[in-house]
Amino acid sequence: MSLKVLIVEDEMIIARFIEYQLHSLYTGLESHIALSVDDVETYMEHNSPDLVLCDIQLNDRLDGIELMERYATKKLFSLVFITSYQSKNSIDRAAALNPENYIIKPLGENRLYAGTHMIIQRLQQQRNKNKALERLKTLTPSELNILKMIALRYTTKYIAETLFLSPYTVKNTRHRICRKLDLNEANNALLSWAIEHQHLLKF
Structure with a gap:
């Protein structure tokens, strides 16, 4: 079973860049891009992601933090915020959701790798462990x-x-x-x- 990654980013070029970099860095990922709040809601109705990479500044009725607040207690997933916002207020708001990392734009391959590597590695190790345990049964x-x-x-x-x-x-x-x-x-x-x-x- 693949590791499910949800990319919440309203700019398609950036979303595709993130997706491309993740697939070039890691194997066994199943990625999905959500360009809007509606896209996220539709995806979450039928899926449970392992990792969500979420932009804070969404040109929508909710920003990324407000959107993730909806799912923080309903879904179990690791959360990484990706944003150009560097204000103390936005960082404090994001921190209230206990994200595992906070990556500042502009994004590059190294910055994305540094912000996601340990998280994805841990998730993959846990997935492999669960798979092994199921087979041992x-x-x-x-x-x-x-x-x-x-x-x-x-x-x-x-x-x-x-x-x-x-x-x-x-x-x-x-x-x-x-x-x-x-x-x-x-x-x-x-x-x-x-x-x-x-x-x-x-x-």
Whole structure:
């Protein structure tokens, strides 16, 4: 599942620039541009974004802060304000919504990267963790037990001897685990996955 990013910006050229830069910097993003308050309302009716990049100065019936106030308690998303406003008042108003960052225009690739990188990285890590946990739930207790031993770098022979199983049974179990985790069985993919996600396995 892709990370959903909503870009709220009433100038299409700037919105497209933001979208282009995000897709050039990160993989696995699903972006949507909202040019108006109505666009945001329509999007929010059917979607729950993971990250909202919102301009404060919208030429509309609401500014970006007022617009985000509508959704701050209804939707769970990370919020970054992007604006040319640098006044203390606007910063204080924005801060009341606990945004994760506040990026000042004019935008450039480096400024956008600095303002979004740690947030998107954290969101992607959490998404990957949730995905891994969901896949682990599909394993049987015996499959999970063997996966834990694989994470400890035990060989098929050692696992078989320890669990009083035949090596053939252990190999078949490894194949089933690979299918459930959607892994290619070549290049020690299962071992690499088990080591990488060892912190999710309860020993």
